[in-house]
Amino acid sequence: MAGIGLELNKILARQGYTSTLQAYFYAAVIGSGPWLVTVAALGLLGAAMSTLTQTADVRLFFVSISFIYGVTLILTGPVQLVLTRYAADQTYTNKTERIFPTFVFCLAWISLVFTGVGLLIFVGFVKAPLLYRLSAALLTMLVACIWIAGIFLTALKDYLQVLKSFSIGCSVSFLAAWQLAVNFGVAGAMLGLAIGHAMLLILLCAAIYKEIGNHEMGRLDFLDYFVRYKELAACGFFYNAGIWIDKFLFWWFDPGAEQVSGMLYTSPIYDRVVYFSFLTIVPGMAVFLLKLETDFSIKNETFYKHVLKKGTLAQIKAHKRAMVRSLSEGFGLLFKVQGLCSALIMLSAGHILDFLGLGAVQSGVFQISVVATFLLLVFMSLLMILHYLDKRRDAMWCTIVFTLVNAGVTAWSIVAGERWFGLGFMVASGVGVVMAASWVNKHLRDLEFFTFTSQPLYG
Amino acid sequence: MSSKESASSEVADVCLMLEGTYPYVLGGVSAWVDQIIKGLPELKFSLFFIGSAKADYKKQNYQLPPNVLSLTEMYLHERVSDEELTPVPGNSPERRKVFEAFDAFYQADTNSDQRDAFWKLITTLQAADGHITFGNLLRDREAWEALERAYSRFCPEESFIDFFWTARFLHLPLWQIWRAHQTFPKAKLYHSVSAGYAGFAAAVAAHLNDTPLILTEHGIYTKERIAEISQAEWIYEPERSQINFGQGLGKLKMMWISLFSFLGRVAYDTSDQIITLYEGNANTQVEFGADLKKISVIPNGIEPSKFDHIYQIHVDRWKTAPPVKAIGFIGRVVPIKDVKTLLRAARLVCERIPEAIFLIAGPYAEDPNYFDECQKIVKLLGIEKNVDFMGMQKIMDVLPRMDVLVLTSISEGLPLVVLEGMAAGLPNVASDVGACRELIFGRTPEDKAIGRAGRLTKILSPAETANALVTILQNPPMVRQMGDAGRRRAQEHYSMSKMLNAYRELYQRTAAREFYHMRVTPSSATPLQTPVPKP
Numbered sequence: 001m002a003g004i005g006l007e008l009n010k011i012l013a014r015q016g017y018t019s020t021l022q023a024y025f026y027a028a029v030i031g032s033g034p035w036l037v038t039v040a041a042l043g044l045l046g047a048a049m050s051t052l053t054q055t056a057d058v059r060l061f062f063v064s065i066s067f068i069y070g071v072t073l074i075l076t077g078p079v080q081l082v083l084t085r086y087a088a089d090q091t092y093t094n095k096t097e098r099i100f101p102t103f104v105f106c107l108a109w110i111s112l113v114f115t116g117v118g119l120l121i122f123v124g125f126v127k128a129p130l131l132y133r134l135s136a137a138l139l140t141m142l143v144a145c146i147w148i149a150g151i152f153l154t155a156l157k158d159y160l161q162v163l164k165s166f167s168i169g170c171s172v173s174f175l176a177a178w179q180l181a182v183n184f185g186v187a188g189a190m191l192g193l194a195i196g197h198a199m200l201l202i203l204l205c206a207a208i209y210k211e212i213g214n215h216e217m218g219r220l221d222f223l224d225y226f227v228r229y230k231e232l233a234a235c236g237f238f239y240n241a242g243i244w245i246d247k248f249l250f251w252w253f254d255p256g257a258e259q260v261s262g263m264l265y266t267s268p269i270y271d272r273v274v275y276f277s278f279l280t281i282v283p284g285m286a287v288f289l290l291k292l293e294t295d296f297s298i299k300n301e302t303f304y305k306h307v308l309k310k311g312t313l314a315q316i317k318a319h320k321r322a323m324v325r326s327l328s329e330g331f332g333l334l335f336k337v338q339g340l341c342s343a344l345i346m347l348s349a350g351h352i353l354d355f356l357g358l359g360a361v362q363s364g365v366f367q368i369s370v371v372a373t374f375l376l377l378v379f380m381s382l383l384m385i386l387h388y389l390d391k392r393r394d395a396m397w398c399t400i401v402f403t404l405v406n407a408g409v410t411a412w413s414i415v416a417g418e419r420w421f422g423l424g425f426m427v428a429s430g431v432g433v434v435m436a437a438s439w440v441n442k443h444l445r446d447l448e449f450f451t452f453t454s455q456p457l458y459g
Numbered sequence: 460m461s462s463k464e465s466a467s468s469e470v471a472d473v474c475l476m477l478e479g480t481y482p483y484v485l486g487g488v489s490a491w492v493d494q495i496i497k498g499l500p501e502l503k504f505s506l507f508f509i510g511s512a513k514a515d516y517k518k519q520n521y522q523l524p525p526n527v528l529s530l531t532e533m534y535l536h537e538r539v540s541d542e543e544l545t546p547v548p549g550n551s552p553e554r555r556k557v558f559e560a561f562d563a564f565y566q567a568d569t570n571s572d573q574r575d576a577f578w579k580l581i582t583t584l585q586a587a588d589g590h591i592t593f594g595n596l597l598r599d600r601e602a603w604e605a606l607e608r609a610y611s612r613f614c615p616e617e618s619f620i621d622f623f624w625t626a627r628f629l630h631l632p633l634w635q636i637w638r639a640h641q642t643f644p645k646a647k648l649y650h651s652v653s654a655g656y657a658g659f660a661a662a663v664a665a666h667l668n669d670t671p672l673i674l675t676e677h678g679i680y681t682k683e684r685i686a687e688i689s690q691a692e693w694i695y696e697p698e699r700s701q702i703n704f705g706q707g708l709g710k711l712k713m714m715w716i717s718l719f720s721f722l723g724r725v726a727y728d729t730s731d732q733i734i735t736l737y738e739g740n741a742n743t744q745v746e747f748g749a750d751l752k753k754i755s756v757i758p759n760g761i762e763p764s765k766f767d768h769i770y771q772i773h774v775d776r777w778k779t780a781p782p783v784k785a786i787g788f789i790g791r792v793v794p795i796k797d798v799k800t801l802l803r804a805a806r807l808v809c810e811r812i813p814e815a816i817f818l819i820a821g822p823y824a825e826d827p828n829y830f831d832e833c834q835k836i837v838k839l840l841g842i843e844k845n846v847d848f849m850g851m852q853k854i855m856d857v858l859p860r861m862d863v864l865v866l867t868s869i870s871e872g873l874p875l876v877v878l879e880g881m882a883a884g885l886p887n888v889a890s891d892v893g894a895c896r897e898l899i900f901g902r903t904p905e906d907k908a909i910g911r912a913g914r915l916t917k918i919l920s921p922a923e924t925a926n927a928l929v930t931i932l933q934n935p936p937m938v939r940q941m942g943d944a945g946r947r948r949a950q951e952h953y954s955m956s957k958m959l960n961a962y963r964e965l966y967q968r969t970a971a972r973e974f975y976h977m978r979v980t981p982s983s984a985t986p987l988q989t990p991v992p993k994p
Contacts, residue, residue, distance in 0.1 A: 310618030313610055446600075452623050453598045457544060457631075 169200025284338025658726025737894030760958030787861030881945030912945030
């Protein structure tokens with residue numbers, strides 16, 4: 001995430017309250033952009049569509065989309081982290097011209113693979129009109145590509161362009177889905193959503209091309225990165241798998257789950273509540289991302305500059321302390337902002353659920369999952385620090401344990417009953433936080449020790 | 460480390476520790492080693508060779524005589540094996556003791572504390588065999604902590620990354636030597652032919668095997684290394700004006716200097732006998748920490764009978780003063796020999812003895828610029844007819860043509876040409892450097908009684924050099940007198956057989972530990988020399 005820090009710093013440099021808010025807003029978009037677009041579009045659609053089609057169709061529509069998100073996130077996870085690393089390395093070694101061809105190369109493969117995945121899922125295992133199934137397959141491919149494009153957003157300087165792309169993508173998704181739903185029902189809505197996402201993808205690709213584009217052909221050296229950074233790939237996979245595994249378990253094993261169509265299920269008590277609780281962590285994520293990408297990254301850079309450019313040990317240690325300070329400030333802010341948000345949301349859970357049309361049963365699950373997503377946010381932030389410190393193996397183990405704990409405790413909670421629903425996610429996030437925090441703590445404490453002693457004797 | 464061993468379980472009489480010399484490299488020290496081994500055929504030798512990297516020694520220049528039992532080699536700059544770079548995992552109290560010993564070594568306040576800490580360290584290393592690799596030294600926290608403490612004690616203001624890498628590369632060769640200790644040949648005594656790494660290895664070998672140690676220094680290793688490091692550009696120094704030698708040098712250079720001073724002291728301290736070529740060097744050795752009581756002088760030897768016929772030619776020529784008077788200079792045409800002073804002296808000589816010619820015998824390809832300047836000076840002084848740059852010559856070919864030898868060097872050890880000129884009965888005019896004073900005036904009272912073999916001049920002094928040459932050449936009886944004195948001195952005090960006898964006796968007495976009682980500890984009042992001296 002090299003570029004974003006610069007841009008955020010520029011916005012912050014203008015000073016004043018609005019620019020700070022702008023920076024937070026931008027950080028929120030960068031941090032959870034594609035995801036927010038879809039949720040916003042879906043929120044509007046949800047309201048609009050209930051008047052247009054039957055409830056069963058609306059349910060099919062939403063379940064399909066969440067399934068698409070889950071599958072694409074889990075399967076692109078490995079590529080996302082390795083590609084991020086690749087782009088960062090090329091930026092660091094001033095070989096930015098290599099990034100765009102690699103991006104094109106990845107995009108080509110991802111679109112090919114995910115067209116296959118989409119077709120397999122929706123044409124193969126879902127009963128719905130053909131247009132719906134094809135549109136859903138198309139959306140699968142587009143969402144996967146947007147995840148890949150999203151990696152490069154942080155490198156873009158023209159953040160207004162990025163914001164514009166998202167708002168256009170969001171609006172087109174909503175309008176097209178709405179309009180087409182009028183004439184073609186749920187299949188039209190799916191097609192409209194796909195068109196909107198295609199629009200978003202094209203605009204993002206255009207912005208990326210404008211910034212780093214060239215006419216080189218795809219590069220294969222990226223593939224070596226998978227071998228070299230297999231821990232990163234595993235980390236990307238398990239992180240997303242860990243976030244989704246509880247949903248899959250509910251779909252497949254919760255006696256209350258309903259089969260929507262083919263391999264699509266829904267668990268009315270559980271999944272929608274959890275999706276919604278994810279939205280609650282956007283403020284905290286923005287706050288932390290901003291701190292990480294501006295203050296912390298500069299402190300981190302200064303630290304390494306002093307290591308490499310002949311600083312004394314006292315200077316090196318002082319800059320490490322500055323890093324730690326920045327980090328604890330970042331977490332402090334995260335706890336304050338997100339703590340307040342989550343607390344408020346939990347207190348007003350009844351009203352919110354009423355508004356969303358969810359019942360009292362979900363209220364307990366919702367409260368648990370608000371806590372769980374709060375912990376997930378902390379876990380995610382700690383993982384980012386581990387990646388900053390290049391502790392790939394540790395990050396990988398954190399995500400593996402996270403996934404296993406989530407699977408284990410969720411399975412138990414399904415058997416144990418409704419009042420325990422969401423506990424798997426919460427415990428897994430909590431365990432992840434403890435693991436990652438202890439590692440971050442250890443690595444920061446020993447930062448100069450590891451930085452020096454890990455240098456190979458023969459370069 | 461790589462080691463090739465002609466397997467031999469036999470205990471040698473003497474193990475020679477050789478750093479970058481015999482049997483691979485040609486040169487004065489190698490020739491001397493060759494003389495010793497061949498000249499003492501009744502003794503069995505083992506050789507331990509320490510080189511930089513194996514690739515630097517492609518050709519073995521000396522055939523090993525039959526009384527050499529084995530040749531073991533190790534290379535300081537050879538890449539360490541991956542095995543050695545992998546830390547031994549787990550917790551080991553033995554290893555912790557090693558790191559504690561390292562720490563004590565870095566924190567030692569005086570030379571004697573440091574020496575004690577060093578031998579303690581060796582003991583802990585022996586005990587930790589199998590529990591520690593260089594990888595542990597590179598990666599273990601205790602090692603890091605000791606290093607951190609050393610840094611904050613000695614140079615907390617220095618660039619840490621440079622300190623860190625300097626520290627790594629200071630330790631690496633010593634570790635390699637330590638790792639090679641199992642390959643040290645077994646011997647009744649160890650004899651190192653220099654201080655430095657070889658002297659260090661020999662000290663460790665003698666210590667581990669509880670055998671006596673002899674150290675012979677041809678030059679002064681520590682001093683040479685310090686001069687080299689002071690000028691080195693590969694060691695980082697912050698911007699600061701470099702005033703001179705030892706002062707104003709960066710802390711990192713001081714680390715290297717301290718390393719070599721330390722290696723020198725380990726060898727000096729452990730040695731039962733320290734041998735030098737001439738008395739002047741003994742003073743320098745004392746300066747670098749050697750105990751004067753252990754030092755004796757055994758000069759290099761030549762075979763005087765080889766020069767008999769040249770002597771005869773010379774005597775015949777000087778029955779009456781010869782019509783042409785040839786002044787010989789034998790040596791490379793390089794700045795350290797100060798040929799320019801010689802040429803200026805030549806001009807002064809030619810003004811008073813027009814028939815004088817200067818035969819400058821020696822290669823001049825080494826420093827073409829300097830040679831060029833010398834030729835210009837010859838033209839400028841208008842002595843083209845009197846000066847002949849002969850290039851590389853065989854000494855036996857040119858000596859018969861010379862009447863007197865001259866040496867204007869600004870630095871020398873024990874110059875063999877002066878000795879050979881003496882053996883041939885030629886008077887010498889030499890600058891007062893290295894062993895020249897002892898060669899020309901004599902060292903011991905009985906030696907001095909032989910008389911002067913020539914004249915001594917100040918360095919950089921054309922007038923003194925010219926005066927000395929003119930005085931000698933215009934006085935034929937003096938030519939003969941000095942020539943004969945020189946010849947007698949060479950025969951009586953600088954003959955190879957005398958040198959060999961001296962070493963034979965030295966080996967016998969040392970092996971019998973006759974000097975053992977002399978193994979004294981230097982007083983702890985010696986000036987502070989820690990790995991990196993305090994500011």
